[in-house]
Amino acid sequence: MPQDSPLEAAPAPARVGLFVTCLVDTMRPSVGFAAVKLLEDAGCRVEAPRAQTCCGQPAYNSGDRADTQALARQTVKAFEDFDYVVAPSGSCAAMIREHYPALLADDPAWSARAEQVAARTYELVSFLTDVRGVNAVEARFAGTVTYHDSCSGLRELGIQAQPRQLLATVQGLKLSEMQDSDVCCGFGGTFCVKYPEISNTMVGDKIDCIAKSGARTLLAGDLGCLMNMAGKLKRTGASVETRHVAEVLAGMTDSPAIGEAAKD
Amino acid sequence: MRSTARTFKENAKAAVADPQLRRALDHVKSGFIGKRAKAAARLPEFDALRDAARDIKNHTLDHLDLYLERYEQNVRANGGHVHWCATAEDARAAVLEVCQRVGAKTVTKGKSMISEEIALNDHLEAHGITPIETDLGEYIIQLRHEPPSHIIAPAVHLTKDLIEADFRKEHTQFPEGRSLSEPRDLVDEARQVLRDRFLKADVGITGANFLVAETGASVIVTNEGNGDLTQVLPKVHIVVASLEKIVPNLEDLSTILRVLARSATGQEFSTYTTVSSGPKRAEDPDGPEEYHVILLDNGRTQMLGSEFHEVLRCIRCGACMNHCPVYHAIGGHAYGWVYPGPIGAVLTPALIGVEEAGSLPNASTFCGRCESVCPMRIPLPKLMRHWREREFERHLSPAAVRYGLAAWAFLACRPALYHWLVGLEMRVLGALGRRKGRFAWLPFAGGWTRHRDFPAPQGKTFQALWAERKAGRAP
Known part of the structure; x- marks a missing residue:
C-alpha cells in the first residue's frame, strides 16, 4: 500500500x-x-x-x-x-x-x-x-510457512530481515524458521545440471530442514532456487507447497503452487 | 602427490554415495561453524581485525621482494640457512640434501601442507629415510596411506571406529583386549607410540604458518604440542614454507593471529603458538644445531599481480571449506589434490594447471559463504569465476557447453526473436505439463530430472500477458 x-x-x-x-x-x-x-x-x-x-x-x-x-x-x-x-x-x-x-x-x-x-x-x-518505506502489506495467508534465504540476495545484497518483516504482517501467516535457512539449496544455475549428484545431496539436506520446520509452505525470493527445491519436494512425495514470497505478500496465491497441477 | 582432480566428477559421485563419509562430514557442519560464529561474536572488533589482517597482507605482497630479502638476512644473522626453491622438485632435493648430509634415518614431521604439496614423504622414503608424522590427524592418515582431506583437520573424513580399527591393526605391541572406545584412549596410545620416535629422530621438519621478516623467525600454531617436540628435539630443524607466508613484523603477526584461530577452530588462540628463531645459541640449554628454511615458490610469483593475486593472502585457516556446502557434500579427497574446498578450487588450477583441475572452480554454486567467513576477505567466488573465464577463452570448457551458450546468447541478445520463441516454447511445455504440473523426465534435462521433477511453466510468458494487459485484455 x-x-x-x-x-x-x-x-x-x-x-x-x-x-x-x-x-x-x-x-x-x-x-x-x-x-x-x-x-x-x-x-x-x-x-x-x-x-x-x-x-x-x-x-x-x-x-x-x-x-x-x-x-x-x-x-x-x-x-x-x-x-x-x-x-x-x-x-x-x-x-x-x-x-x-x-x-x-x-x-x-x-x-x-x-x-x-x-x-x-x-x-x-x-x-x-x-526504498519505499513499506512496513506492512494487506494480504491474508492461512498457514505455516518457512523461508529460504537465497544466497545472492542474502550475501550480496543483505536481504534477510526484509522479507520476514513483511511476512509478519500477512494475516493468518505463521513463520516457522528452518535450520540452516541461509545454506545454499544446491541450485547454482548451471551447477545443478553440471554436478547433479552434488546438487542433489545439497537439495536433499535442504528439504530435510524444510520438513523438520513443520511448515506447509516453502517461500523464497528466487525462482531458480524455488524450482530446485519444489522439484525435489515433489520427487520425494512431500506435501509441502512452494511459492515465491511475492505471491504471498501480494495476496495472489490463486494459481497452483510451483510444480502443482492446474486446478480444473 | 598425484592429482585425481581431472576425475573430480567421478570422485564426487562416489563421495556422495559413501554413508560413512557423510557421517564423518556431519561433524564438520556441526562443529566448526558454530564455534567460529561464537568466537567472532565474542570479539567486537573481529571484522575490523579482518580488515587490518587483509591490509597487512596486501601491503606485504606489494613489497614481497623487500620483505623476503629482509627475512633472509635475519635468518642468516640468527645462524640459519635459507634455500630458495623455485619448484617442488628443488624443494624436495634441498630437504633430502640436508637429511643425507647429516646421515638421517628417521625424520619427525609437524603438520605441513607445503610438505604435501611437494610430496616430501614419498621422496624421503624413496631415498631410505623414514618420515614420521606427529600431528595426530596426519599420523592417522599416514598409517592409512591417505592424503589429508582438510587443511587443518587432515583426518576429518574418518570416524572414530575406523581409527580404532587402524590402531589395532598397526599397534600390535599393545594388548589386544585394551579399550580404545574413547577418543582419549586413541590420543594416549598415539602419544605413547610417538614419544619414542620424537627422541630418536635425526631431523625435525615443520611447516610455518608465518615467517617474520623483522626477526627471521618462523611461527607455527598447533594444538597438540607435537610441533614443538619436532623442532626442538632433533639436531636439525628444517622449515618448509611457501614464500607468501611472510609478514613484516611481530605486531602484524599478532593481528593476524587474532583472526586465525577464531576463523579456524573457534579458539581465541591455538594452544601452542611457537616462534622459532634459528639454531641453538651458545647460551641456550637446548635446541637444534642446524636450522634450514626451504622457501618455496612453485608458481606463486606468477600469481602476483595476476587476477589471482588476492589468493596469496590466504592463511590456511580452513574456514572456507568448513562453511562450504559442496565440501560438506563430498569431503576433501574428491577435489583430487592437496588443497580442497573453495581455497583449493582457486589455488589448485594455479599450481597444477587448469587443464588438470578445471572442474574445481566450476564445482561451486557461488553461494558466497566462503567469502563471507574468510578472515583475509579473499573474494573466492570471483577468483573461481576468473578460472572459468580462462577455461572459456582457451576453449577448455566442453564443446556442448560452448555451443549451447553461443546459441542461447545469440537469442538473448535479440529480444523480439527471443520473446517470440520462448513464448511458443512455453505454450507447448505449459500445455504438456498442465495436468501434472511437473515433468518427471524431459529431453536434454537428465541432469535435472534424474534427481528432481521439473516444474511445468504456467503457459503464457509474462511478456505475452503484459502485452495483453496493456492492450486492455488484462489477465
Whole structure:
C-alpha cells in the first residue's frame, strides 16, 4: 500500500522498470504480476520493457565474458530511463547491481551508464521496505510457512530481515524458521545440471530442514532456487507447497503452487 | 602427490554415495561453524581485525621482494640457512640434501601442507629415510596411506571406529583386549607410540604458518604440542614454507593471529603458538644445531599481480571449506589434490594447471559463504569465476557447453526473436505439463530430472500477458 499520507503532498510516482527475469517470464509469470501489484501498491508506476531478456548470469558464470557484456549493455540500455530497476530475484538484482559496473568498467562508452543503472537496481522485497518505506502489506495467508534465504540476495545484497518483516504482517501467516535457512539449496544455475549428484545431496539436506520446520509452505525470493527445491519436494512425495514470497505478500496465491497441477 | 582432480566428477559421485563419509562430514557442519560464529561474536572488533589482517597482507605482497630479502638476512644473522626453491622438485632435493648430509634415518614431521604439496614423504622414503608424522590427524592418515582431506583437520573424513580399527591393526605391541572406545584412549596410545620416535629422530621438519621478516623467525600454531617436540628435539630443524607466508613484523603477526584461530577452530588462540628463531645459541640449554628454511615458490610469483593475486593472502585457516556446502557434500579427497574446498578450487588450477583441475572452480554454486567467513576477505567466488573465464577463452570448457551458450546468447541478445520463441516454447511445455504440473523426465534435462521433477511453466510468458494487459485484455 502507498505509504504517503493524504495529508502530505503526494510525491510524483516513482517510475519503476520491472526486470522480470528470464525464469519468471517463462516459468511463472504470476510472480511478475505479484511484483507489479506490490510495486503499484507502494506508489510506483511500473513498466516492463520488452527489450529485456536475461541478466546474463548463465554466460557470466560459465566464463563467457563477451556475451555477458553484450547482455549487460542490452539491459542497461533498456532500463536507464527509469527511476528504479526492480527484480523479483536477489540473484538477478545482484548481477546488475554488483557485477555490471565491473563488467563494463573498461568500456568508456558504457561504464558510467552501467554504474547509474546499477545504483538504482533493487531486489523487490528490499526495495519495498528499504526504498519505499513499506512496513506492512494487506494480504491474508492461512498457514505455516518457512523461508529460504537465497544466497545472492542474502550475501550480496543483505536481504534477510526484509522479507520476514513483511511476512509478519500477512494475516493468518505463521513463520516457522528452518535450520540452516541461509545454506545454499544446491541450485547454482548451471551447477545443478553440471554436478547433479552434488546438487542433489545439497537439495536433499535442504528439504530435510524444510520438513523438520513443520511448515506447509516453502517461500523464497528466487525462482531458480524455488524450482530446485519444489522439484525435489515433489520427487520425494512431500506435501509441502512452494511459492515465491511475492505471491504471498501480494495476496495472489490463486494459481497452483510451483510444480502443482492446474486446478480444473 | 598425484592429482585425481581431472576425475573430480567421478570422485564426487562416489563421495556422495559413501554413508560413512557423510557421517564423518556431519561433524564438520556441526562443529566448526558454530564455534567460529561464537568466537567472532565474542570479539567486537573481529571484522575490523579482518580488515587490518587483509591490509597487512596486501601491503606485504606489494613489497614481497623487500620483505623476503629482509627475512633472509635475519635468518642468516640468527645462524640459519635459507634455500630458495623455485619448484617442488628443488624443494624436495634441498630437504633430502640436508637429511643425507647429516646421515638421517628417521625424520619427525609437524603438520605441513607445503610438505604435501611437494610430496616430501614419498621422496624421503624413496631415498631410505623414514618420515614420521606427529600431528595426530596426519599420523592417522599416514598409517592409512591417505592424503589429508582438510587443511587443518587432515583426518576429518574418518570416524572414530575406523581409527580404532587402524590402531589395532598397526599397534600390535599393545594388548589386544585394551579399550580404545574413547577418543582419549586413541590420543594416549598415539602419544605413547610417538614419544619414542620424537627422541630418536635425526631431523625435525615443520611447516610455518608465518615467517617474520623483522626477526627471521618462523611461527607455527598447533594444538597438540607435537610441533614443538619436532623442532626442538632433533639436531636439525628444517622449515618448509611457501614464500607468501611472510609478514613484516611481530605486531602484524599478532593481528593476524587474532583472526586465525577464531576463523579456524573457534579458539581465541591455538594452544601452542611457537616462534622459532634459528639454531641453538651458545647460551641456550637446548635446541637444534642446524636450522634450514626451504622457501618455496612453485608458481606463486606468477600469481602476483595476476587476477589471482588476492589468493596469496590466504592463511590456511580452513574456514572456507568448513562453511562450504559442496565440501560438506563430498569431503576433501574428491577435489583430487592437496588443497580442497573453495581455497583449493582457486589455488589448485594455479599450481597444477587448469587443464588438470578445471572442474574445481566450476564445482561451486557461488553461494558466497566462503567469502563471507574468510578472515583475509579473499573474494573466492570471483577468483573461481576468473578460472572459468580462462577455461572459456582457451576453449577448455566442453564443446556442448560452448555451443549451447553461443546459441542461447545469440537469442538473448535479440529480444523480439527471443520473446517470440520462448513464448511458443512455453505454450507447448505449459500445455504438456498442465495436468501434472511437473515433468518427471524431459529431453536434454537428465541432469535435472534424474534427481528432481521439473516444474511445468504456467503457459503464457509474462511478456505475452503484459502485452495483453496493456492492450486492455488484462489477465
